Amino acid sequence: MELDKAIKSRSSVKKFNSKKPDWRDIIECIDAARYAPMAGGNYTLKFILVDDSEKIKQIAECCQQNFVARAHYVVVTCSVPGRLTNAYGKQGEVYARQQAGAAMENFLLKIVESGLSTCWVGYFVEEQIKKELKIPANAQIEAIFPIGYEYEKKKTRKAKIDLNNILYFNSYGQTRMNPPKKMDV
Numbered sequence: 001m002e003l004d005k006a007i008k009s010r011s012s013v014k015k016f017n018s019k020k021p022d023w024r025d026i027i028e029c030i031d032a033a034r035y036a037p038m039a040g041g042n043y044t045l046k047f048i049l050v051d052d053s054e055k056i057k058q059i060a061e062c063c064q065q066n067f068v069a070r071a072h073y074v075v076v077t078c079s080v081p082g083r084l085t086n087a088y089g090k091q092g093e094v095y096a097r098q099q100a101g102a103a104m105e106n107f108l109l110k111i112v113e114s115g116l117s118t119c120w121v122g123y124f125v126e127e128q129i130k131k132e133l134k135i136p137a138n139a140q141i142e143a144i145f146p147i148g149y150e151y152e153k154k155k156t157r158k159a160k161i162d163l164n165n166i167l168y169f170n171s172y173g174q175t176r177m178n179p180p181k182k183m184d185v
């Protein structure tokens with residue numbers, strides 16, 4: 001699949017059909033996360049692939065979102081920012097969040113390419129999930145991805161924000177590109 005198509009066709013899916021994905025396909029999506037940029041080359045991400053249905057139910061409760069329980073697999077993404085904070089102090093915490101976002105977008109685009117579906121879940125009671133999955137205290141949960149095949153392909157896509165609303169030139173708020181300077185001949 002072309003990159004442009006993967007980017008533009010990604011969307012959040014919360015209703016899955018009964019077909020169980022091949023877990024090896026999900027591993028390939030996680031593998032793509034390794035190629036994201038990492039500050040100073042310090043890799044801080046961990047991925048937990050959960051297929052235990054009881055655990056998935058518990059995770060759904062911790063997210064207070066029922067659709068999570070109906071996924072065949074859940075991927076829990078964590079950061080262990082220690083190496084970054086050792087190297088960069090407080091700024092390391094910011095880098096950990098930033099590179100988690102980059103890695104998770106790689107993962108999402110591979111999910112699209114594989115024909116799988118998911119929804120980024122950012123709301124959860126972190127301490128409960130940490131307990132359930134034995135995640136150590138030095139790790140923080142970044143996001144949770146329930147995974148399956150989409151129940152029914154959406155016919156319409158949510159409208160995306162207009163490019164004019166997010167793009168400035170040379171300074172914040174400037175919505176036009178300056179005309180090219182006249183060259184002296």
Ligand SMILES: Cc1cc2nc3c(=O)[nH]c(=O)nc-3n(C[C@H](O)[C@H](O)[C@H](O)COP(=O)(O)O)c2cc1C
Nearest residue numbers: 010011012013014063065119120121122123124158
């Ligand atoms: C940081 C973050 C947190 C999110 N948390 C949730 C969530 O807890 N539950 C949920 O249903 N969707 C969640 N979403 C998905 C967004 O609601 C969704 O991406 C948005 O509505 C745009 O739709 P699209 O993904 O189909 O383009 C989250 C997305 C992001 C990036």
